[in-house]
Amino acid sequence: MRHINKTKIVIVDDEVIIHQQLKIILKSLDAELIFFSDGSKALAYITEQDDIDMLITDWLMPTMDGPELISKVKTLDNQKYTYIMLLTNLRDKESLVTGISVGADDFLYKPIIKEEIVAKISAGMRVQRLKYELKEKNEDLTSALNHIKDDLKAAAKLSMTILPSSDLKLQSVELGALFKPCEYVGGDLYGFKKITRDSLAFFQIDVAGHGIPSALFSFSLGHELSQAELFSNEIIDYEQINEKPEVKQVDRAVTAINQNSFAHNSDMYFTMTYGVLNTETGTVKYCQAGHPPLIHFCTETGVAKLHGVGGFPVGIMIDAVFEEQELQMQKGDRLFVFSDGIPEAENELGEFWGEEKLCRIIESGKEKTIRDLLDYIYQQVISWSKGEKLSDDVTIIGFQWTGEELL
Amino acid sequence: MSLTNEQINNNTILISINEDRLDSASAPTFKQYFLDTVNENCQKVVLDLSNVLFMDSSGLGVLISSLKHLNSQGSIILIGIQANVQALMTLTRMDRLFPQYESLEQALSLEVN
Numbered sequence: 001m002r003h004i005n006k007t008k009i010v011i012v013d014d015e016v017i018i019h020q021q022l023k024i025i026l027k028s029l030d031a032e033l034i035f036f037s038d039g040s041k042a043l044a045y046i047t048e049q050d051d052i053d054m055l056i057t058d059w060l061m062p063t064m065d066g067p068e069l070i071s072k073v074k075t076l077d078n079q080k081y082t083y084i085m086l087l088t089n090l091r092d093k094e095s096l097v098t099g100i101s102v103g104a105d106d107f108l109y110k111p112i113i114k115e116e117i118v119a120k121i122s123a124g125m126r127v128q129r130l131k132y133e134l135k136e137k138n139e140d141l142t143s144a145l146n147h148i149k150d151d152l153k154a155a156a157k158l159s160m161t162i163l164p165s166s167d168l169k170l171q172s173v174e175l176g177a178l179f180k181p182c183e184y185v186g187g188d189l190y191g192f193k194k195i196t197r198d199s200l201a202f203f204q205i206d207v208a209g210h211g212i213p214s215a216l217f218s219f220s221l222g223h224e225l226s227q228a229e230l231f232s233n234e235i236i237d238y239e240q241i242n243e244k245p246e247v248k249q250v251d252r253a254v255t256a257i258n259q260n261s262f263a264h265n266s267d268m269y270f271t272m273t274y275g276v277l278n279t280e281t282g283t284v285k286y287c288q289a290g291h292p293p294l295i296h297f298c299t300e301t302g303v304a305k306l307h308g309v310g311g312f313p314v315g316i317m318i319d320a321v322f323e324e325q326e327l328q329m330q331k332g333d334r335l336f337v338f339s340d341g342i343p344e345a346e347n348e349l350g351e352f353w354g355e356e357k358l359c360r361i362i363e364s365g366k367e368k369t370i371r372d373l374l375d376y377i378y379q380q381v382i383s384w385s386k387g388e389k390l391s392d393d394v395t396i397i398g399f400q401w402t403g404e405e406l407l
Numbered sequence: 408m409s410l411t412n413e414q415i416n417n418n419t420i421l422i423s424i425n426e427d428r429l430d431s432a433s434a435p436t437f438k439q440y441f442l443d444t445v446n447e448n449c450q451k452v453v454l455d456l457s458n459v460l461f462m463d464s465s466g467l468g469v470l471i472s473s474l475k476h477l478n479s480q481g482s483i484i485l486i487g488i489q490a491n492v493q494a495l496m497t498l499t500r501m502d503r504l505f506p507q508y509e510s511l512e513q514a515l516s517l518e519v520n
Binding site (some may be wrong): 154164186206208210267268269271290292310311314316317340344352391392 | 431434461462463464465467468471472495499500501504
């Protein structure tokens with residue numbers, strides 16, 4: 001407790017007789033009393049002290065009167081909690097209103113009646129004690145909250161470690177990713193990995209909901225996926241290992257993730273796109289598990305189109321059947337996978353950004369590198385939702401297939 | 408969040424969501440309401456979504472966990488579904504898990520058969 005000391009009361013009155021009267025009356029309260037005859041001197045003292053519990057000031061005084069002193073004390077940062085009483089013989093309504101509006105908590109009336117003044121000061125001290133308790137609790141809460149925020153920041157740093165640390169540049173593919181969690185920690189997850197000589201697997205996951213439970217879930221999921229090499233064993237046909245291992249039916253990887261997923265023991269589920277690009281032919285096989293469609297930008301026509309008919313999310317039904325879809329890229333084409341945080345970004349009118357706008361921006365940014373384009377898209381989302389905090393994580397993976405032959 | 412319910416018959420209850428959003432902000436309230444209102448042996452819950460213009464993945468999640476709350480004979484039937492919500496149901500194939508009808512009358516007459 002901060003206040004184990006004696007109650008400290010500053011008393012301001014230009015009549016010395018009042019000082020003496022109060023000294024006698026307040027003896028029984030065991031408080032420290034500091035007297036001033038002049039408002040401005042009292043103010044100078046109060047400005048320097050931060051342990052004053054109570055201020056009792058006369059109303060009518062030369063140079064600085066009671067209301068002026070109070071209004072000045074009220075502007076001091078260190079006197080936020082000081083209990084203030086006006087000592088006066090004015091009992092009319094206007095004076096009462098003036099006194100309260102400048103910041104007095106109570107009134108003491110002249111001529112002084114001992115019982116009344118002791119009772120009012122005791123009541124004031126009770127209020128003070130409650131204020132101090134409240135202040136202390138408030139400080140505890142603030143410090144607890146800061147502690148949690150620090151922990152979250154540390155957790156966010158840790159959760160980033162399971163994401164690929166940089167963009168990928170292969171001979172025939174330039175791949176970039178952008179991830180902006182809406183809170184400290186996010187429920188989105190993505191990754192990519194070369195799983196055979198000519199196959200690049202990529203995935204993006206959006207755990208439903210956000211905040212700490214989704215982030216923890218997403219973290220363990222990321223760990224599971226990287227341990228299992230993105231479940232690539234499920235889709236690589238090793239029977240042809242002597243020639244060239246072939247990737248088949250990428251939906252099998254998602255089926256395996258769904259069957260392995262601990263999501264079935266909770267209310268959690270997630271949407272996912274899992275795809276494999278054949279870096280030699282430009283064919284993309286993918287499984288869209290409740291995730292938004294892909295966007296395929298065709299360099300020749302300059303048009304970006306949505307791709308994908310949908311599918312079950314992961315973690316809802318253990319026996320869910322997933323499907324493989326396919327698209328063919330031409331040299332120079334681009335492909336984008338995004339989470340619903342982008343189309344569901346809202347502006348102040350409650351309008352959604354939508355998928356069409358994303359297509360148009362991808363078209364207009366065709367001269368940019370993948371990296372610059374992703375940053376540009378994010379800036380556009382931010383400026384659209386100006387002032388409105390994004391309510392979901394924003395993730396995009398984008399890549400360009402250059403089709404250059406491997407050496 | 409404004410939610411109302413009406414017992415239609417012995418094994419059917421109607422719940423109406425009188426809000427334009429079922430999202431991460433309102434999903435927990437809906438979930439609690441569902442648990443408080445619907446007995447796990449209830450066979451049919453008709454959910455009136457005609458006021459819901461936007462549903463996100465948390466909203467969908469709460470529908471799924473509500474369905475899991477019912478026993479294996481139970482079903483949740485959606486009525487008055489709006490375009491935006493329909494798009495989400497189609498994308499996630501959840502239209503296969505939740506039968507959909509235009510109105511309560513249609514749901515009652517067709518679900519019996």
